Amino acid sequence: MRRLEGEFAAELALVRPGLSARYAAALPGARAAVLGRLWRGLLYEPLPGLKAAGPARLLLADGRELTGRERRPYDLGEEPALWLDGRPHTHPAELLAALRLPCTDRLIEDLDHSVASMALSRAGASPPPGDTPEDHEQSVVDGHPYHPGCRNRPGVSVAEQLAYMPEHRPTVALDLLALPLRDCLVSGPWPASLVDGDRLLLPVHPWQTRHVLPALGLRPHVTGAIRARPLMSVRTLAPLGGGPHLKTAFTTRMTSGVRDISPGSVRDCVPLSSLLTTLSARCGGGLRIARYLSGAAGLVNGEHSADLSCMLREPTPGKGPVLPVAAVTRAMAHDPAAWLAAFARLALTDTLGMLALGVALEAHGQNLLVALGEDGLPYRLIYRDLADVRISPARLARNGIESPPVSARLLSDDPAVLHAKLFGSLAGTTFGSLVALFGQRDRAVERRLWAIVAAAAREAFEALPDTPDVRADRNALFGERIVVKAHLVARLDGAPPGDSWTGQPNFLGGRQGT
Known part of the structure; x- marks a missing residue:
């Protein structure tokens, strides 16, 4: 047991001793799960000191x-294991340390945290009690399917993970911070229920109350x-009690990003929601946008x-089961080919139409x-979390649409940037994980599933x-290679932010794409 795993075990014995045996039993599987993600990254990312053979x-x-x-x-x-000069390694952090690659100290630490927390997640996870959207959201135990972190x-203790993390199915009590309304940045109509005279009442996550507010000299108005x-x-x-979903600041690094909310995102949230809703309607309205209704920063x-x-974001709409793609299971698709065909038609029609108009969505399994x-097949898609889209002012202008007043970081006319944002998330993550889920390493089945996706893409195009933009999009989606996020490279010591x-x-490319 590595040091961090032992620290988790010691704290768990104090705060939830009934889970100790399950945590210990979950450790080998957690190591193997993270090792699988690491192996993918080592094989396919340009890490210094490694060469494919x-x-x-x-x-x-x-x-x-x-x-x-x-x-x-x-x-x-x-x-379960990788072999370094014939010697098996079963722990991803131990293996990466043994490789002695440059600039990997931070990444080794990430892997240790990922293994210990995944074992805790698996130990504390339980079957969903119902079929609500929240039940499905909380059913995702292992996190990102390809990210080693x-x-x-x-910065989140064992007790805090049990109290706040969705796979443990907690109820979290948010605090309210009273701030002078005149000093706050507010986007959209802030609800009257969160105003007290001349003060804005800001919902605050209890982790933020404990770890961040004291250093700012602040304390909640209501806990x-x-x-x-x-x-x-x-x-x-x-x-x-229902109502808008609350996206709060949680200022620590999870997976590989710090979970705060920039003032730029607060300013952008309402105009972004308006733009995407307009574009969706112009594409036929098949894609529902979960709009941000308002935002505030102190x-x-x-x-x-x-x-x-x-x-504040619109709650998840829709009748019947509504779930993130990341929460889809094999049991939900009695006919995987039919399920994937229905999903691919929806996803590619909507996202390629939006791209042609000027917005590239980050359409991964969480967003x-x-x-x-009733037949179990997808009939509508919903897109949420708008802060990482990319907008092409030139494409919007060519389609008679005015570019919204949003942060410069969201704007790019570079087709490579737009294609990486959409295709890296949709083809590289969403379709990839679904094909893997339904195909189970049967390569013949997987080829048929990729062919279904390719056919849906051709139909959407x-x-x-037949514009130059659409032709460029088609060529990129059906290219021999596709650009995706490099999760390991981004966490190397000294790597630039972002x-x-x-x-x-690209398994949509080559012969399958023609």
Whole structure:
């Protein structure tokens, strides 16, 4: 047992001793799950000191050899061991340390956190009590299907994970912070129920109250005021009494991003919602946008702060089961080919239409929700969390649409940026994980599933105007390689902030795309 795993075990024995045996039993599987994600990254990301020497073999700069099972970039599942010069390694952090690659100290720490937290998640997880959207949100136990830091949660104790993380199915009591209304940045109509005279009442996550507010010299006006259930993103919660979902600041790094809310996101949330709703309607209205209704940020040292912020989002709409794509299971698709065909038609028609008009969505399994009909097949998609879209002012202008007043970081006319944002998330993550889920490494079945996706893409393109933009989009989606996020590279010591990118084989490309 590595040091961090032992620390988790010791704290768990104090706060929830009944889970100790389950935690210990979950550790080998958690190590294998994170090791599988690490192996994918080592095979397909441009890490210094590694060179591919075959589909399941890597050479290190010092001549050593790392081998494992053949793993395609979309494959899911655990890797029980990888072999470094013939010696098996079962722990991802231990293996990465043994590789002695440059600039990986921070990444090794991430892997240790991810293993310990995933074991805790698996130990505390329980079957969903019902069929509500929140039940489905909380059913995702292992996190991101391809990110080795899928359960990286530094700064969040064992007790806090049990109390706040969605897979443990808690109810979280949000606090209210009273701030001078005149000093707050407010976007959209802030609800009257969260105003007290000349003060704005800002919903605050209790983790933020404990760890961030004291350093700012602040304390809540009311503690435990809003009882809510956390959704997949942890800091977004659905109030038990209904109404808008509350996206709160949770200023620590989880997976690989700090979960605060920038003042720019607060300013952008309402105009972004308006733009995407307009574009969706122009595409036929098949994609429902979960709009932000309002947002607010308070002042710290004379500037609006990402630590004191909250946004209010429309609750999940739809009749029948509505769930994030990341929560889809094999049991939900009695006919996987029919399920994937229905989903692909919806997803590609909607997202390629939006792209042609000028917006690239980050359509991964957390942001994209699917509504299922009585026959169990997808009949509508819902898109949420708008802060990472990319907008092309030039494309909007060519379609007679005015560019909204949003942060410059969201704007790009570079087709490569737009294609990476949409295709990296949709083809590289969403379709990849579904094909892997339904195909289970039967390569013949997987080829048929990819062919279904390719056919839906061709059908979607044929329905769009034959413009230079659409032709460029088609060529990129059906190229031999596709650009995706490089999760390991982004966490190397000294890596620049923000996303890193790499190319990987595109299973919609080549013969399958023609």
